[in-house]
Amino acid sequence: MPKQSPVPDEVDKPFxxxxxxDRLVVQNCIDCDRLQHPPVAKCPDCDPGTNLEWKxxxxxxxxxxxxxxxxxxxxxxxxxxxxxxxxxELEEDPGIKMLxxxxxTPVDDVPVGAAVEVVFEVTPTTGQKVPEWRxxx
Amino acid sequence: xPTQNAPASMYRSTEGLGIWExxxxxxxxxxxxxxxxxxxxxxxxxxxxxxxxxxxxxxxEDAGVRPDEVDGLVMAQETSTGSPWPSDKPIPEDFxxxxxxxxxxxxGIARLSADWILMNMPExxxxxxxxxxxxxxxxxxxxxxxAVGEGLTEVCLVLKGWHNFGGRYYVGQGAAGGxxxxxxxxxxxxxGTVACYTTAMQFEAYCRKYGKNHDMMAPFVVNEKRxxxxxxxxxxxxHRPEVxxxxxxxxxxxxxxxxxxxxxxxxxxxxxxYLFTTPERAKDMKQKPVYILNVASDRTRVRSFGPTLExxxxxxxxxxxxxxxxxxxxxxxxxxxxxxxxxxLFHQFHLEGIRFAGVQRGEALDFYATDITIEGPNPASxxxxxxxxxxxxxxxxxxxxxxxxxxxxxxxxxKPAEIGVSGGPTPTGGNFTVWSSTPG
Numbered sequence: 029m030p031k032q033s034p035v036p037d038e039v040d041k042p043f044x045x046x047x048x049x050d051r052l053v054v055q056n057c058i059d060c061d062r063l064q065h066p067p068v069a070k071c072p073d074c075d076p077g078t079n080l081e082w083k084x085x086x087x088x089x090x091x092x093x094x095x096x097x098x099x100x101x102x103x104x105x106x107x108x109x110x111x112x113x114x115x116x117e118l119e120e121d122p123g124i125k126m127l128x129x130x131x132x133t134p135v136d137d138v139p140v141g142a143a144v145e146v147v148f149e150v151t152p153t154t155g156q157k158v159p160e161w162r163x164x165x
Numbered sequence: 166x167p168t169q170n171a172p173a174s175m176y177r178s179t180e181g182l183g184i185w186e187x188x189x190x191x192x193x194x195x196x197x198x199x200x201x202x203x204x205x206x207x208x209x210x211x212x213x214x215x216x217x218x219x220x221x222x223x224x225x226e227d228a229g230v231r232p233d234e235v236d237g238l239v240m241a242q243e244t245s246t247g248s249p250w251p252s253d254k255p256i257p258e259d260f261x262x263x264x265x266x267x268x269x270x271x272x273g274i275a276r277l278s279a280d281w282i283l284m285n286m287p288e289x290x291x292x293x294x295x296x297x298x299x300x301x302x303x304x305x306x307x308x309x310x311x312a313v314g315e316g317l318t319e320v321c322l323v324l325k326g327w328h329n330f331g332g333r334y335y336v337g338q339g340a341a342g343g344x345x346x347x348x349x350x351x352x353x354x355x356x357g358t359v360a361c362y363t364t365a366m367q368f369e370a371y372c373r374k375y376g377k378n379h380d381m382m383a384p385f386v387v388n389e390k391r392x393x394x395x396x397x398x399x400x401x402x403x404h405r406p407e408v409x410x411x412x413x414x415x416x417x418x419x420x421x422x423x424x425x426x427x428x429x430x431x432x433x434x435x436x437x438x439y440l441f442t443t444p445e446r447a448k449d450m451k452q453k454p455v456y457i458l459n460v461a462s463d464r465t466r467v468r469s470f471g472p473t474l475e476x477x478x479x480x481x482x483x484x485x486x487x488x489x490x491x492x493x494x495x496x497x498x499x500x501x502x503x504x505x506x507x508x509x510l511f512h513q514f515h516l517e518g519i520r521f522a523g524v525q526r527g528e529a530l531d532f533y534a535t536d537i538t539i540e541g542p543n544p545a546s547x548x549x550x551x552x553x554x555x556x557x558x559x560x561x562x563x564x565x566x567x568x569x570x571x572x573x574x575x576x577x578x579x580k581p582a583e584i585g586v587s588g589g590p591t592p593t594g595g596n597f598t599v600w601s602s603t604p605g
């Protein structure tokens with residue numbers, strides 16, 4: 029599905045740069061030893077909270093849950109309705125969650141709990157890649 | 166000094182604080198509502214500013230005080246959840262000629278400042294305390310209650326106004342209409358999420374966890390619409406008195422399955438105001454005082470994309486504990502509950518969190534199949550909420566005050582209305598108030 033192209037900013041540029049290299053990275057607070065996503069400028073759990081790094085993830089996870097979009101506000105996605113939006117939790121830390129259209133999975137037939145792996149999808153406007161997830165096995 | 170947002174120290178957002186130090190020492194007395202409209206017709210008399218002034222004046226009159234007795238104003242500056250005034254569209258000239266302006270041209274149109282209100286209500290000659298309770302009436306209510314309790318104001322107006330312009334909320338507008346996305350939307354709306362998506366996702370997880378289904382929501386939503394049609398101040402009662410049946414609900418189109426059209430509320434324009442005071446001052450006022458026994462706030466910070474079902478349940482459990490800890494009450498003390506309902510699919514998180522009528526986790530949808538009407542033993546959301554009266558997030562507070570004052574009209578619950586609880590908006594971020602016919 030053609031998506032809007034995300035425009036990286038100072039904080040999340042490493043996340044999107046890694047996506048363009050087909051790598052999934054997640055921010056980590058070194059002081060808290062805790063992953064953080066979406067990216068932030070400052071760890072919300074510690075002070076000063078600026079001791080942040082980027083950790084490469086395995087790209088594996090599970091489907092936490094989902095909904096099916098029938099009345100999407102985003103123009104570029106309207107023609108593809110209805111479509112799944114699943115919440116994926118990462119293998120390294122189920123607390124870290126990302127959204128996915130689950131390409132290849134029929135609408136409203138989402139296998140909650142199923143294993144997924146990351147793929148990287150090119151967005152049409154700028155060519156920026158976006159992490160997506162496919163059900164495996 | 167410009168009006169400030171209430172500091173974090175004014176909110177009771179953690180457990181272990183004990184009984185609220187101002188329990189029974191703050192009372193709601195007056196209520197004022199503007200009319201409602203689906204959208205602004207761009208006439209001055211129906212503007213956000215005009216209707217907010219009207220609501221304030223009605224609250225003052227309802228309480229039976231003179232305007233110069235008012236010494237405080239607590240309100241929200243924000244007046245929309247997603248309806249921007251087009252940047253290239255001029256403000257109607259008649260509006261500018263009628264009202265005094267602040268340095269923000271959208272004041273009174275698409276936002277409200279305390280300065281704008283005071284500039285345009287010259288009768289409020291003695292207001293020496295102003296504060297913003299940001300976001301919703303629920304925030305303004307707890308902020309005002311705390312302010313009266315702390316002695317910062319004795320006769321305090323509480324205001325929330327809403328504007329709504331043309332076009333569909335969010336749909337194809339602004340960032341949603343572009344081919345690129347910036348800001349937080351890179352991690353949510355990029356996938357096409359609509360406002361109710363997260364709640365729908367939570368509800369789907371709830372149904373899987375407890376073996377329930379979306380059809381079981383029908384009795385609650387039908388009851389919401391019924392109660393709303395008995396709310397003469399509300400949008401549906403004023404403009405579209407349509408009865409919703411179970412069949413209507415089950416046949417409604419999906420927005421983000423499992424959230425359908427009737428699980429969402431309708432954006433409208435309306436303003437409401439209350440007058441809060443001390444029990445001593447209330448003795449001389451026109452309406453029966455409704456005492457505030459506790460205020461509680463939830464400031465959950467979600468871990469990642471979310472909140473998830475687990476986060477919603479943990480947050481509402483904590484809110485329930487705070488509500489009872491600070492008031493010294495237990496669930497069996499509640500005559501009714503007016504927890505937030507916009508979206509309907511998260512009302513059960515609130516209801517189960519406060520254990521209303523003894524309902525435990527996973528039981529709310531079965532509870533909805535029992536008698537939850539205003540005539541029954543366990544009136545659930547007698548206000549009808551946002552679903553029954555339009556998106557304002559204040560019906561629940563108005564109704565709670567009116568129920569206890571005995572002024573809820575056709576909505577008056579059959580059992581004695583002694584103690585009720587209201588608040589919201591979301592299960593993982595909100596402000597909650599316990600109302601009572603006695604100071605406790």
